[in-house]
Amino acid sequence: MVTGRLNLFSENELDQLSAGAFRILETTGIQVHSEEFLASLASTGAVVDSTTRIVRFPAHMVQALIDERRSLAQPAGRHLVELDPDYRPGLGISIAPFLHDYRRRTRRHATREDLVEIIHWADVDIDRDRSVGQAVTMREVDPRVEPVEAYALLMEHTSHPEPTAYTSDDDQIPFLLELANVYFDGPRFPTGANFMTSPLTFGDRMARYLLAAIAWGRTEHGIGVMPICGGNAPMTIAGNVVVSTAELLGAWLTVKAYQPEATFRGGACNGIIDMRRGVASFGAPEALLADLGVCELFERRLGGHVGMAGGSDYIDARLVGLQSAYERMMVAMSVAAFTDRPFNLSAGGTLDSGKVFSPVDFIIDRELGVGLWRLGQGVEVTAETLALDTIETVGVGAGKSYMEADHTLRHYRETWFPKMLARGMWASDDIEFGHEEQMKEAAFQHYLECLSRYTPPELDEDKHREIKRIAAHSRHALLT
Amino acid sequence: MITGKLNIFSEADLDQMSAGVFRILEHTGIRVHSEEFLASLARAGANVDGSTHVVKFQAQMIEDMISERLSVLDSNDSEAEAGNGSGAYEPPLWIAITPFFHDYEHRTRRPGRREDLLDVLHWADVDISADQTVGQAITMTEVDPRVEPILAYALVLQNTSHPDPVAFTSQRGQIEFLLALSEVYFGNPVFPTGANFITSPLTFGQRMGDYLIEAMSWGRTHHSTGVMPICGGNSPMTISGNVVLSAAELIGSWLVLKSRQSEATFAGQVTNGIIDMRRGATSFNAPEALLADLGVCELFDRRFGGGVYVSAGADYIDARVPGLQAAYERTYTAMAVASFTSTYFGGQRFFMGGDGTLDAGRVFSPVQFIIDRELGAGLWRLGQGIEVSQETMALDTIEEVGLEEGQSYMGTDHTLRHYRETWFPQWLARGMWADDNVEFGREAHMLDSAHQHYRECIARYEPPDLDPVKSVELNHIVDRARCALVG
Numbered sequence: 001m002v003t004g005r006l007n008l009f010s011e012n013e014l015d016q017l018s019a020g021a022f023r024i025l026e027t028t029g030i031q032v033h034s035e036e037f038l039a040s041l042a043s044t045g046a047v048v049d050s051t052t053r054i055v056r057f058p059a060h061m062v063q064a065l066i067d068e069r070r071s072l073a074q075p076a077g078r079h080l081v082e083l084d085p086d087y088r089p090g091l092g093i094s095i096a097p098f099l100h101d102y103r104r105r106t107r108r109h110a111t112r113e114d115l116v117e118i119i120h121w122a123d124v125d126i127d128r129d130r131s132v133g134q135a136v137t138m139r140e141v142d143p144r145v146e147p148v149e150a151y152a153l154l155m156e157h158t159s160h161p162e163p164t165a166y167t168s169d170d171d172q173i174p175f176l177l178e179l180a181n182v183y184f185d186g187p188r189f190p191t192g193a194n195f196m197t198s199p200l201t202f203g204d205r206m207a208r209y210l211l212a213a214i215a216w217g218r219t220e221h222g223i224g225v226m227p228i229c230g231g232n233a234p235m236t237i238a239g240n241v242v243v244s245t246a247e248l249l250g251a252w253l254t255v256k257a258y259q260p261e262a263t264f265r266g267g268a269c270n271g272i273i274d275m276r277r278g279v280a281s282f283g284a285p286e287a288l289l290a291d292l293g294v295c296e297l298f299e300r301r302l303g304g305h306v307g308m309a310g311g312s313d314y315i316d317a318r319l320v321g322l323q324s325a326y327e328r329m330m331v332a333m334s335v336a337a338f339t340d341r342p343f344n345l346s347a348g349g350t351l352d353s354g355k356v357f358s359p360v361d362f363i364i365d366r367e368l369g370v371g372l373w374r375l376g377q378g379v380e381v382t383a384e385t386l387a388l389d390t391i392e393t394v395g396v397g398a399g400k401s402y403m404e405a406d407h408t409l410r411h412y413r414e415t416w417f418p419k420m421l422a423r424g425m426w427a428s429d430d431i432e433f434g435h436e437e438q439m440k441e442a443a444f445q446h447y448l449e450c451l452s453r454y455t456p457p458e459l460d461e462d463k464h465r466e467i468k469r470i471a472a473h474s475r476h477a478l479l480t
Numbered sequence: 481m482i483t484g485k486l487n488i489f490s491e492a493d494l495d496q497m498s499a500g501v502f503r504i505l506e507h508t509g510i511r512v513h514s515e516e517f518l519a520s521l522a523r524a525g526a527n528v529d530g531s532t533h534v535v536k537f538q539a540q541m542i543e544d545m546i547s548e549r550l551s552v553l554d555s556n557d558s559e560a561e562a563g564n565g566s567g568a569y570e571p572p573l574w575i576a577i578t579p580f581f582h583d584y585e586h587r588t589r590r591p592g593r594r595e596d597l598l599d600v601l602h603w604a605d606v607d608i609s610a611d612q613t614v615g616q617a618i619t620m621t622e623v624d625p626r627v628e629p630i631l632a633y634a635l636v637l638q639n640t641s642h643p644d645p646v647a648f649t650s651q652r653g654q655i656e657f658l659l660a661l662s663e664v665y666f667g668n669p670v671f672p673t674g675a676n677f678i679t680s681p682l683t684f685g686q687r688m689g690d691y692l693i694e695a696m697s698w699g700r701t702h703h704s705t706g707v708m709p710i711c712g713g714n715s716p717m718t719i720s721g722n723v724v725l726s727a728a729e730l731i732g733s734w735l736v737l738k739s740r741q742s743e744a745t746f747a748g749q750v751t752n753g754i755i756d757m758r759r760g761a762t763s764f765n766a767p768e769a770l771l772a773d774l775g776v777c778e779l780f781d782r783r784f785g786g787g788v789y790v791s792a793g794a795d796y797i798d799a800r801v802p803g804l805q806a807a808y809e810r811t812y813t814a815m816a817v818a819s820f821t822s823t824y825f826g827g828q829r830f831f832m833g834g835d836g837t838l839d840a841g842r843v844f845s846p847v848q849f850i851i852d853r854e855l856g857a858g859l860w861r862l863g864q865g866i867e868v869s870q871e872t873m874a875l876d877t878i879e880e881v882g883l884e885e886g887q888s889y890m891g892t893d894h895t896l897r898h899y900r901e902t903w904f905p906q907w908l909a910r911g912m913w914a915d916d917n918v919e920f921g922r923e924a925h926m927l928d929s930a931h932q933h934y935r936e937c938i939a940r941y942e943p944p945d946l947d948p949v950k951s952v953e954l955n956h957i958v959d960r961a962r963c964a965l966v967g
Contacts, residue, residue, distance in 0.1 A: 001488075001490070002486055002487070002488060003486065003487045003490075004484060004485055004486040004487045005484055005486065006482055006483070006484045006485065006486070006819060007482065007483045007484045008482060008865050008866050009866070009868065010481070010483075013866075013868035016868055016873065017868060017873065020873045020875050023875055024875065024878055024879070027879060028878060028879050028882060028883065029883070030883070031883040052883075054883055105916060105920050106916045107913060107916065107919065199878070199881060199882075199883065199887070199889075200883050201883065229889075229902075230889055230890060230895050230899055231888060231889060231890060232888065232889065233889060234873075234874035234877055234878060234889055234892075234894060234895070235874075235889065235892075235894060235895040235897075235898040235899050235901075235902075236867070236871070236872040236873070236874055236894070236898050236901075237866045237867075237872070238866055238867065238868045238869070238872040238873045238874070239872060239873050239874030239875075239877065239878065239894075241866070242873050242874070242875065242878065243878060272902060273890070273899075274902065274904060274910050274911070275899040275900075275902070276904045277904075277910050277911050278911075279910050279911030279912065280911075281910045281911075283910075284858075284902065284903065284910075285858045285859070285861040285862040285903055286861065286902050286903065288862060289862060289865065289866050290866075293866050316908065316909055316910045316911075317908075317909060318909055318913055318919050318922070319919060319920065319922070319923075320804070321803065321804050321922075321923040322802070322803050322804050322806070322807040322851070322923050322926065323807070323908050323909060323922075323923070324804075325804045325805070325807040325808035325811070326807040326808070326810075326811050326855050326858075326908075329807075329808055329811035329812050329815065330811055330815065330858065330859065330862065333811070333812070333815035333816070333819065334815070334862065336819075337486060337815070337818075337819035352913060364804070368808050371766075371767050371808075371812065372767075372812065374767035374768070375767045375770060375771065375812075375816060378488045378771065379488050379489070379493075379719045379720050379723070379771050379772075379775050380718070380719075380720065381489065381492075381493035381496055381497060381720045382720075383496075384718075385718040385719070385720040385721060386496060386497065386500045386718075386720050386721055386724055387716035387717075387718055387720075387721030387724075388500050388503055388504065388721075388724070390716055390721065391504055391508060391681070391716060391721065391724065391725055392504070392507060392508050394681060395508060395681070395682075396508060396509060396510055396511040396534055396681055396682040396683060397511045397681070397682075397683055398679050398683050398685070400681050400714065401713060401714060402681075402711075402712055402713060402714065402715060402716055402717065403712065403713060403755075405716075405717075407716060407717060407718070407721075408712050408716070408717040410717075411717040411718050412712055412717050412755075412757040413757075414717075414718075415711075415717075415754060415756065415757070415766065415768050416766060416767055416768065417756060417758045417759075421798065421799075421805050421808075422798060422799060422800055422805060423756050423759050423761045423763050423766075423798045424756070424759045424760070424761025424762075424763075424798075425761065426589060426800055426839060429587055429588045429589065432589070432800045432801050433587050433801055435800070435801065435803075435805075436801075436803040436804050436805070439804070439805075
């Protein structure tokens, strides 16, 4: 069992960062684009400027929220999480606009046909007790109705769909709830626009989504921040951590004003502007440090419950290869070491900062993730694994071997045998220099084999009809 | 500064393993192939069997050694504190002595030769920071191995202005010549590194004995010994069994040395492996091998006085060529060493290392070294952590930018003061998708660029300004060595 964690900050540094977030909330405040939330904020003691929509929070309001959060149970650390014996990731909701089309060696906008194909592959390749989410968005489908159509397709094409849909607009929510009600015999509130706009802005879309969630009865809310150093946040990492923290606390205070019983989770997905290239990077070490810094500040000062929103999903690599392996591992291992989470690669097959989905990348990452998972399982120590009797039996001296020991026979299958990674002796120049391409090709062949083995799920005809009716109804309601 | 570390074991686990190490040293012992050491062990009270050369140690002897170590070394039970320096990531070229050279130009792996070693030295002289050293990356397979380390050391001294002072020796007889070379070049002798690894299971070999006796005679009192047991081959299949065997081998070897040199102090190195029974191949980079390495380090940190580190760092990976697997394995190992150990590789915590080797240390690739350096710079930046000050928290700037739509930090003085502090990778991709040809060819282009950089450095090489008298003397020593060792 792996215990312990790494820390970035001293106690004094945490005090400074915490005081900085308080100062920003008191003196700069956040801008709230919602009359409903502004009204409730005014009634709970926040200083609301209704012309500019800027809300400032007295220190005691901020402190009260933190005190309440610190009294809540904290999420279990790595050593308390029950680990599966095997690494079996599901296919999360990535909603990537692009597909890595391995067949044609191109990146292109994803279509309905792509989404259906990916669902078919995933239905076969993802374990039955793991869910299949919407990996890509359908370019040719009107975005006002696309999430509803995609959710319906998931239900129709896989026997283990992700229960949670994604919504880009609150108008879609009734249809998504209706679909869930039909398929799962109970509504599932969709995930949606729950990220602050930096700097320090609680936007209209986020407000409408959260109001809908509150109206539906949800009391726990996940909110994210995504400030970019040198763009909409200070260039320095500590400044970014302060802005991120003020944004999260400010957002929570806003929701709390409307729904006093609300509890919260937070997600950080920070970036940095690479000024030499004039581009934002979410895979840079500085961006990673900012994410980890926000998590640690909440963990040690502000009541925890803040994680890295993208995990190792938001990397700069555009294709699976050297760079993606490096960035994924650096992020995933940092999350495990600095935030006390399991050693989980948790890559959803996305590349290029979440813009591209690649089945080949997903399959290769799953192989890499097994190695990481195994590391997180640690070392079992028992009389049997210590093997003292066997060590004494084999004895000392060159040439002595454990190969034929019964103990070896009992345990050799417990090791990880990678399917695609190379081990052992050099084969030939052609094989070795072509190994990486062969690995990608093997992953793609695996993808195709899964497609060929796909059979549609047995979906009750009445339910199927009803799903189609709701999708058609949403088109009529949202597009006309 | 980054603090804390991860742990694998509970206190009860450590107690069990510690007891296991004592039991093995008391009941199984180690075999010592050295008459000199067997004699000193007998004098020191160990139970020596003169016919089998097996030496068993009383618990008190072991206890005394550990107590002494605990009193001298930081046990590291307290919170580990280490961070990377504020400077740039500038790795040296360590001694890798790989038998094979990755010839990128011809897409082949072949035995290293003298001309390869010279190319590598010329490249490294230009490309390695002048305040970092250049060591012997590859061995010259066409040169008689009895004299190869001497010729190689002379070439290192003659072909770079910042040579690694420490040579490598494979035989006791080479040492006097290596000392003579260093004395000519540096003005004082530098004792070489050499055969200091135990042979598993539990065997203190003749070559190791010879080397360490020579080191003691020369006056060295701090010794580093290493272990390299392989789960399922020459050590138990299970990781905790491997940890016990490794720890017994390290402590056993130290007790052997201590019996002859009572003032000796020690460091330890682990490079454990595992047999992949499906392929019948050894892996030094499997997660189980890495866990064994980390487990040994932790057992010593928390029970035996520390001072043991993962000897190869991220060097021993299974990948045979630069690319996805090499990047994965290097990063995986380096991050694990940074997270789990408090005895850091090269004195730095988040350090990619790697030395440009592939295929479990058998192949040296300049291209891999150059790529590793790029990747290592990102890891290095991570290890530098976050500076917290009034200036870096930027509260005034946050207030100044405020909340107006369209306001940006891009135009602030604060951004201007700090934007150069970020890491700008040279070859890794960032930003928008270029086009299919560029993106699908990017990795090959990256490797080609690294190779071009290697060739450009060689083209820019100029021989160091070495005193001709010294150079002639170096050649004379090599000639004498050839005559004495090869005939």
